Amino acid sequence: MTNAAEAGTQVVRVWRGTPNGGGEREYEVPIQPGMVVLDAVHWIQAHKDGDLACRWNCKAAKCGSCSAEVNGRPRLMCKTRIEEFHGAPIRVHPLKAFPVIKDLVTDVSWNYEVKKQIPPFTPHPDTAGRPFRMAQQDVDRIQEFRKCIECYLCQNVCHVLRDHKRFDQFVGPRFLIRVAELDMHPKDTLDRSTYAKEEAGVGMCNITKCCTEVCPEHIKITDNGIIPVKERVANEHYDPLLWLVRKATGRSRAESKAEKK
Amino acid sequence: MSTPYETITTDVLIIGAGGAGLRAAIASQAAGAKTTLVCKSLLGKAHTVMAEGGIACALGNVDKEDSWKAHFADTMRGGGMLNQWRMVELFAKEAPERVLELEQWGAVFDRTPEGYISQRPFGAHSYRRLAHVGDRTGLELIRTLQDHAVRVGVEVYMEYTLTRLVKDGERIAGAFGYRRDDGRYVLFRAKAVILATGGWGKLYQVTSNSWESTGDGCAMAYEAGAELIDMEMVQFHPTGMVWPPGVKGILVTEAVRGEGGLLRNANGERFMEKYDPVKMELSSRDVVARSIYKEVQAGRGSPHGGAWLDVTHRGGDYIRRKLPSMYEQFLKLADIDITKEPMEVAPTIHYAMGGVKTTPETGASTVAGLYAAGEVAGGLHGANRLGGNSLSDLLVFGARAGYYAAEYAQKLTEHPRVDEAQIQDEVRTLEAPLTNPGVGNPYAVMEDLQKAMQEGAGIARTEASLKKGLERVLESQGRASRVRVAGTRAFNPAWNTARDLLFMTRLAEAIVRSALERKESRGGHWRTDFPDRVDGLGKVNIVAFKQPDGKMGIKQVPLAPMPEALTKVLEVAKPPEYREIMAKQGLKQ
Numbered sequence: 001m002t003n004a005a006e007a008g009t010q011v012v013r014v015w016r017g018t019p020n021g022g023g024e025r026e027y028e029v030p031i032q033p034g035m036v037v038l039d040a041v042h043w044i045q046a047h048k049d050g051d052l053a054c055r056w057n058c059k060a061a062k063c064g065s066c067s068a069e070v071n072g073r074p075r076l077m078c079k080t081r082i083e084e085f086h087g088a089p090i091r092v093h094p095l096k097a098f099p100v101i102k103d104l105v106t107d108v109s110w111n112y113e114v115k116k117q118i119p120p121f122t123p124h125p126d127t128a129g130r131p132f133r134m135a136q137q138d139v140d141r142i143q144e145f146r147k148c149i150e151c152y153l154c155q156n157v158c159h160v161l162r163d164h165k166r167f168d169q170f171v172g173p174r175f176l177i178r179v180a181e182l183d184m185h186p187k188d189t190l191d192r193s194t195y196a197k198e199e200a201g202v203g204m205c206n207i208t209k210c211c212t213e214v215c216p217e218h219i220k221i222t223d224n225g226i227i228p229v230k231e232r233v234a235n236e237h238y239d240p241l242l243w244l245v246r247k248a249t250g251r252s253r254a255e256s257k258a259e260k261k
Numbered sequence: 262m263s264t265p266y267e268t269i270t271t272d273v274l275i276i277g278a279g280g281a282g283l284r285a286a287i288a289s290q291a292a293g294a295k296t297t298l299v300c301k302s303l304l305g306k307a308h309t310v311m312a313e314g315g316i317a318c319a320l321g322n323v324d325k326e327d328s329w330k331a332h333f334a335d336t337m338r339g340g341g342m343l344n345q346w347r348m349v350e351l352f353a354k355e356a357p358e359r360v361l362e363l364e365q366w367g368a369v370f371d372r373t374p375e376g377y378i379s380q381r382p383f384g385a386h387s388y389r390r391l392a393h394v395g396d397r398t399g400l401e402l403i404r405t406l407q408d409h410a411v412r413v414g415v416e417v418y419m420e421y422t423l424t425r426l427v428k429d430g431e432r433i434a435g436a437f438g439y440r441r442d443d444g445r446y447v448l449f450r451a452k453a454v455i456l457a458t459g460g461w462g463k464l465y466q467v468t469s470n471s472w473e474s475t476g477d478g479c480a481m482a483y484e485a486g487a488e489l490i491d492m493e494m495v496q497f498h499p500t501g502m503v504w505p506p507g508v509k510g511i512l513v514t515e516a517v518r519g520e521g522g523l524l525r526n527a528n529g530e531r532f533m534e535k536y537d538p539v540k541m542e543l544s545s546r547d548v549v550a551r552s553i554y555k556e557v558q559a560g561r562g563s564p565h566g567g568a569w570l571d572v573t574h575r576g577g578d579y580i581r582r583k584l585p586s587m588y589e590q591f592l593k594l595a596d597i598d599i600t601k602e603p604m605e606v607a608p609t610i611h612y613a614m615g616g617v618k619t620t621p622e623t624g625a626s627t628v629a630g631l632y633a634a635g636e637v638a639g640g641l642h643g644a645n646r647l648g649g650n651s652l653s654d655l656l657v658f659g660a661r662a663g664y665y666a667a668e669y670a671q672k673l674t675e676h677p678r679v680d681e682a683q684i685q686d687e688v689r690t691l692e693a694p695l696t697n698p699g700v701g702n703p704y705a706v707m708e709d710l711q712k713a714m715q716e717g718a719g720i721a722r723t724e725a726s727l728k729k730g731l732e733r734v735l736e737s738q739g740r741a742s743r744v745r746v747a748g749t750r751a752f753n754p755a756w757n758t759a760r761d762l763l764f765m766t767r768l769a770e771a772i773v774r775s776a777l778e779r780k781e782s783r784g785g786h787w788r789t790d791f792p793d794r795v796d797g798l799g800k801v802n803i804v805a806f807k808q809p810d811g812k813m814g815i816k817q818v819p820l821a822p823m824p825e826a827l828t829k830v831l832e833v834a835k836p837p838e839y840r841e842i843m844a845k846q847g848l849k850q
Contacts, residue, residue: 034505050755
């Protein structure tokens with residue numbers, strides 16, 4: 001706790017606007033020890049501009065609602081301490097990859113549509129009504145992906161979406177680790193390699209790891225999630241030997257996965 | 262001149278997409294009813310996501326001796342015997358099945374060495390009973406239910422706020438409200454409505470609850486004529502963060518104590534020895550919260566008015582694996598490494614035990630076609646909720662409400678008639694803050710209300726504090742109807758807050774009036790002027806209802822007598838012993 005943080009004010013410049021445009025508005029916010037950027041936004045709402053729009057829910061980094069770009073970096077506002085800026089002005093902007101609705105609120109509905117398309121968890125029908133038996137070490141790796149709070153910071157920072165706007169061909173890091181998670185579930189029986197290749201566009205990721213860098217849950221998105229999906233696609237779709245075996249036996253990919261369980 | 266609005270027609274309308282709403286939607290859809298789910302936030306962000314420690318269910322995976330009977334007895338005792346025993350019975354029996362089906366839908370719980378769902382100890386549970394995923398169980402629950410609800414075809418409307426239940430005579434006809442993004446008005450016509458709107462922790466200053474916990478559903482039900490029970494019963498979670506001020510109130514999961522965390526005062530004494538030598542740190546939440554409060558009052562508090570919670574003896578690796586989000590939360594928000602230093606904690610508002618009165622089997626309220634499940638419903642937890650019981654509550658009663666609401670809806674051949682006058686009346690209420698003369702700021706009214714509740718109906722209550730509280734609440738109620746906001750209806754938090762205030766001040770009134778009526782101490786309701794339990798009051802619920810003249814009525818309603826089979830269960834099951842539970846965890850005390 002620095003002494004400077006215990007008194008005084010902080011300059012916060014918040015982007016205000018609509019789909020038709022907008023710009024930064026400057027506020028001088030009184031500060032308290034331990035204050036986060038979201039507290040500053042709340043102070044502005046309560047004392048200056050009641051109609052400043054922002055999303056938030058838990059204020060404890062568990063829900064992933066208050067995503068924004070703070071001094072150009074995608075962050076959760078509830079987890080970004082004012083003190084780390086040492087008094088320099090703080091600029092708060094909405095996520096750039098998604099269309100603005102108002103002020104800090106963007107339209108993230110595309111993510112929900114994408115998620116619907118992913119082939120869902122499909123356990124073997126024989127397991128219905130019976131408790132699963134799975135070793136902790138076998139679920140450790142999928143539990144890492146299930147920590148995802150769907151803040152979409154990874155989607156926002158991914159250049160395929162942010163700069164190249166390939167929303168129709170690429171599902172983004174969030175949903176590639178969803179595919180990885182489902183594929184690695186010990187009780188799942190589907191093969192999602194065709195989906196990953198054709199629909200999810202996993203080949204478009206060129207492993208710059210920007211997503212991993214911004215993940216507030218510290219999920220190793222690229223190394224532990226996307227790369228294994230890429231490897232599986234390569235194995236299933238580009239392995240000449242496997243192709244030959246399948247031709248000879250007439251077995252599909254899904255059948256061989258179900259058999260392995 | 263009437264204001265235009267969009268109309269959406271469905272069979273079963275579910276308001277709220279936390280655990281209860283999602284589970285109800287899945288059940289209603291499975292029962293064949295057209296099901297529509299409406300939520301104030303984005304899907305998957307509801308308050309359930311903040312649940313940390315686990316889901317209480319007597320699976321018996323870790324302690325074979327556990328049973329529904331033991332869970333029943335623990336829950337009744339923890340609730341000061343004020344619980345609706347029939348709800349507790351259904352709950353204890355059905356919770357294991359509801360948890361197991363989550364696995365089929367993709368939930369991945371922590372495992373035992375044998376590969377089954379692991380279970381951890383928690384306050385006032387006799388056995389290791391909480392299925393969990395580290396300390397982010399709520400996230401696992403909501404994500405699983407959300408994905409499954411979408412998969413089975415539930416229609417979802419995100420970022421819509423509903424503010425008025427519409428009635429056709431005595432029965433429900435739908436609900437009216439607005440889209441948050443552009444402020445356009447919308448009517449959902451429905452044959453049945455399920456309230457799954459959660460609690461009202463935002464009524465208090467120091468709270469672990471999110472902005473959504475403004476009690477909309479409970480207040481709407483009251484306005485529509487439904488009875489509310491046990492409103493005086495509000496839970497203070499013993500362990501919220503206290504320092505720095507920016508994080509005050511944020512929850513510190515009970516799992517810290519479940520994993521062996523110790524509470525000490527400023528003198529380093531393990532003070533729970535004094536207050537509950539049998540259950541110690543794993544006593545029920547009401548007892549632990551009061552103990553911390555008493556230590557602080559006696560001048561033995563930590564520097565910022567709390568107690569020390571120390572789990573360092575479990576070692577860094579164990580803590581980072583079992584309590585990862587606590588580790589991260591303290592490191593990032595308070596510069597504290599909990600593997601090396603104790604946490605400073607104090608009570609924070611956490612949960613509303615009271616709420617809409619329902620029929621135990623069906624979740625039906627006292628208004629035809631109106632159902633309630635989860636935190637908005639009252640009765641299951643009595644005077645105090647045990648940790649881990651809310652998540653199983655959501656599943657058991659969410660599923661029941663969904664099923665029975667669908668059944669009710671399917672019996673109606675036509676949609677109930679919508680009374681246009683009710684809608685235009687609500688439009689006038691919604692529009693008022695945009696046109697009122699004067700400058701009343703909704704945030705200022707909210708702050709004053711929260712202060713009034715914290716001081717008047719907080720952890721320690723007296724006749725005098727409650728009467729003063731009531732005065733201030735009623736004053737806030739008056740001011741709430743006169744606030745003025747700038748801007749338009751499009752994503753305008755001040756305008757949203759103005760309407761929320763009408764809900765909040767109404768529920769605050771119900772809490773204070775009910776608390777005045779209960780002249781004893783029981784569970785979360787601690788009257789320092791009546792410090793003991795009173796037998797007669799243990800046999801009644803306090804019920805709040807809207808009288809024909811529009812004023813709030815309060816009455817005492819006797820609890821149904823418990824059948825002999827269940828009283829026997831209570832006699833046989835013994836209360837939990839901290840030392841035994843911790844010894845099983847491999848910890849000597």
